Structure formats: C-alpha cells, structure tokens
Amino acid sequence: MSTSIDYASLKDRLIIEYAKRKVSIEKKAATTNLHEIQWSFPVIQSIYRQVDCLAPYKDPAALDKALDTIDLAKIYENVERRERENTNPKLKYDDFVVLELLRYFKHDFFTWVNSPSCQCGSPDMVNRGIKRPDSANNPDLVSIIEVYQCRNCNHTVEFPRINNPVSLLRTRKGRCGEWVNCFLLILEALIGEGKDRIRYVWNNEDHVWCEYYSNGLEKWVHLDPCEAVFDEPLLYCENWGKRMSYVIGFNMNTIIDLSQKYITKDKQIDQSDIVDPKKVQKVINFYNVKRLGEYLVKERLTHTENESWKALYTDIIVPRNREHKGLSTDKATPSSDLPTGRQTGSAEWTKARGEDG
Ligand SMILES: [Zn+2]
Structure with a gap:
C-alpha cells in the first residue's frame, strides 16, 4: 500500500492559508479608523497626496505616447553595445535598458x-x-506658476511647474519633480510590462528620485535621473552631504519607508522632531492593508478565489517580506568615481540646500 501525496496542491493550500492569515494579522494591526491618523503633519499629508502617484504611469495611451516620443532606435543600439561590453554577469537586458535610459534622458532629452x-x-x-x-483649465496639471x-x-517670464508626465514629453524641462515624473513614464513604457516594477521615491527635504525592480540584481535599484546615477543609495548623504529625515517609496501595491536605505546615521535628522515615526508607520500600514484588499477585489474579477489569494501572495506578500529583510544602509558603499556634491542646479542653489558635499 502506498500513500500518494499531491505536493503541488499541498503547496498551494499552504500558500493560500498563509496569505489569508497574513492579511488577517495585518488588518488587525492596522488602524481602520481614519480619525486616528494625524493628518495635520506635513509628512503625513505628503503621503496621503502621493498614495496614487503611480496611476498616470499605467495609462496605455500615455505609455504609447512616451514610446513614440523617444529615440528608440538610438536607445536600443546603445543597449546592444552596453550588453556586448558588459563584464557584470548579474546584469540582464532590462538593466542595460535602464542604464541607457538614464544617459539618454539626461544628455539627449531633458x-x-x-x-x-x-x-x-x-x-x-x-x-x-x-x-x-x-x-x-489645467490639462498640464500645473501645481504652481513661478514668476520671474x-x-x-x-x-x-512664467515658469509653470507641470505634473502631467505626457505634457513633460513635450516641454522636456524642469527640476527634480519634472525629471522624475517624465522619466518614470518612459521607464514604465520600456520595462514595466504592466507589473509593479517602478517606484517613486519622496524625500521630506525637497528631493525626489525613483527605483525599479531589477530581476538580474534581484532588488529595488536606486535611480536618480537628474544626475544619471544608478544604484548609489548613499549619493545624498555621502556625496551631497545632505541631511534627511524621511524617505518614502510609492509603488503600485506598496508604500514603504526607505529612510534606512538612504539615510546614514550621521546625516539622519531626528524623525521625532518632524513627526513621531510611529504615526508615519501607522498611515503607511493603513494604505498597505487597503491595497491588499483592493488587489483581491481586482483579481477576483477575472480569477477564482484561490487563484486570487495565490496572486496576492506572489505579487505583494513575498516582495514585501523580501524587501523588509534587506533594508539598511549598512550594506551599501558609495562608488569612488562619483563626484562630490550635487551636479544639477547652480552652485548657490545646491549650497543653500546643503547638497554641495
Ligand atoms: Zn530680458
């Protein structure tokens, strides 16, 4: 007599059970009472404003427009050259696309x-x-108009600060906000594949940058389009000498506190002086739990109940768990060939911001 065990179905059952339990625990831990969230703090207001900031980059018409606007032939020619000359076995084709886009965007486009x-x-x-x-009448989604x-x-002369990434494909100018906004649209068009692979990164000391998920490097990789910098999370603290309090990442399915990844101990502004970090975590948890629920609702429209839970596990729970384990500046080392101080902006401007190294 032999006992046959269907390991595949056992694994599925364990995954589904784990996903259900995880969601139930997170729901219990997160506040559902919006009145408990301290909306008066600017950091928390910023999180609230940016919760859906990736939505414009998922619009198929906007992505088509991005592909129509950029010089694809030139980009792919350079990608092939980078691939031929590469000596790092971990880098995959998408990584070369991102590296080339950083160069193209800064030197040929924006x-x-x-x-x-x-x-x-x-x-x-x-x-x-x-x-x-x-x-x-504001199709360019202008936030303010600076007057000179x-x-x-x-x-x-007026300088409107444009937020519509499609409009920025036309105007092709601005400061870090416009740079990241337009860069992310092109990045999503080139490598997104409809998956949760791009991230907007916001810093409370007036800077933004972004990240993408590299399948080759198996991690979220820091990108600063203004400086054409790839995977140098200590750029701001070590090279610019910038002091920071909070750094928060926004992707489609997850909001994450990235302060540990980007801020070194000696450049860390005491978070409690700005807003109690527990209050910030509370609002992040609130939105992350909300996202889990929204994801399930969306999956259930086209998949069975079990398939929806499995997708939630693969697409959100596993990536979140994996990333939380690896978040720390300890492992990062700034590359020695980066210049000291911020490269974009006038010398006076970077000095006034404490970013001149
Ligand atoms: Zn004049």
Whole structure:
C-alpha cells in the first residue's frame, strides 16, 4: 500500500492559508479608523497626496505616447553595445535598458531649469513669487506658476511647474519633480510590462528620485535621473552631504519607508522632531492593508478565489517580506568615481540646500 501525496496542491493550500492569515494579522494591526491618523503633519499629508502617484504611469495611451516620443532606435543600439561590453554577469537586458535610459534622458532629452531665460537672451532673472494656475483649465496639471522678471529688459517670464508626465514629453524641462515624473513614464513604457516594477521615491527635504525592480540584481535599484546615477543609495548623504529625515517609496501595491536605505546615521535628522515615526508607520500600514484588499477585489474579477489569494501572495506578500529583510544602509558603499556634491542646479542653489558635499 502506498500513500500518494499531491505536493503541488499541498503547496498551494499552504500558500493560500498563509496569505489569508497574513492579511488577517495585518488588518488587525492596522488602524481602520481614519480619525486616528494625524493628518495635520506635513509628512503625513505628503503621503496621503502621493498614495496614487503611480496611476498616470499605467495609462496605455500615455505609455504609447512616451514610446513614440523617444529615440528608440538610438536607445536600443546603445543597449546592444552596453550588453556586448558588459563584464557584470548579474546584469540582464532590462538593466542595460535602464542604464541607457538614464544617459539618454539626461544628455539627449531633458533640460534642467534653475530659472527660465528671458526672450532678450539674458539669464539674469529675479524671482517675483508664484501664481496659482486656472483650476478649471489645467490639462498640464500645473501645481504652481513661478514668476520671474528680467533684470535686463524688465520682461516677465512664467515658469509653470507641470505634473502631467505626457505634457513633460513635450516641454522636456524642469527640476527634480519634472525629471522624475517624465522619466518614470518612459521607464514604465520600456520595462514595466504592466507589473509593479517602478517606484517613486519622496524625500521630506525637497528631493525626489525613483527605483525599479531589477530581476538580474534581484532588488529595488536606486535611480536618480537628474544626475544619471544608478544604484548609489548613499549619493545624498555621502556625496551631497545632505541631511534627511524621511524617505518614502510609492509603488503600485506598496508604500514603504526607505529612510534606512538612504539615510546614514550621521546625516539622519531626528524623525521625532518632524513627526513621531510611529504615526508615519501607522498611515503607511493603513494604505498597505487597503491595497491588499483592493488587489483581491481586482483579481477576483477575472480569477477564482484561490487563484486570487495565490496572486496576492506572489505579487505583494513575498516582495514585501523580501524587501523588509534587506533594508539598511549598512550594506551599501558609495562608488569612488562619483563626484562630490550635487551636479544639477547652480552652485548657490545646491549650497543653500546643503547638497554641495
Ligand atoms: Zn530680458
């Protein structure tokens, strides 16, 4: 007599059981009462505002527009060259695409703007404050309009801060917000494949950058499009000398506190001076639990109950668990060939921000 065990179905049952238990534990631990969240703190308001910040990068028409706009032939030619010349066996094709996009975006596509130049050709502009956009007619999703006046001819020049990534494919200029916004759209178009592979990274000390999930390197990789920097999470603390309090990542399915990954101990601004880290974790947990529920609802539209739980396990629970284990600046070492101090922006501007190294 022999006992046959169906290991595949046993494994599935264990996965489903684990996923259900995990969701139940997280639901119990997270607050469901929105009044418990301390909305008055700017860090928490920023998290709230950016919860769905990746949605514009999933719009098929926007992704098509991005592919139509960039010089695909040139990018792929350079990707093939990078692949031929590569000596790192861990890097895969997508990694070369990302490396080439960083180069292309900074050197061939987008332009940094400190202040706009005048029609008379003079770059000598005085900041005259900001204006609000017309909220009824704002297809470029302009947040504010910076107003400048030319010292040479007195002409007034406006610099709208655009948030619509598709509009940025046309204007191709701005500061770190515009850079990351437009870069992420092209990145998603090139490597996203509809999966949760891109991440917007927000810093409370007025900088943003991004990450992508590298299948070759098996981790979320830091990218700074403004500086064309790849996988240098200590760039800000070690090279710029920047002091920071909070760094938070937003991807489709997960919000994550990345402060440990990006901030070294000596550059860490005491988080409690800004807002109690427990309050920040509470709001992050709230949205992460909400995402689990939303993901299940979406999966159930096209899959069976068991398939939906298995997808939740593979697509969200496993990646979250894996990443939480590896989050720390301890393992990162800044590369020696990075220049000291921030490369984008004028010398005065970077010095005023404490980013000059
Ligand atoms: Zn002028």
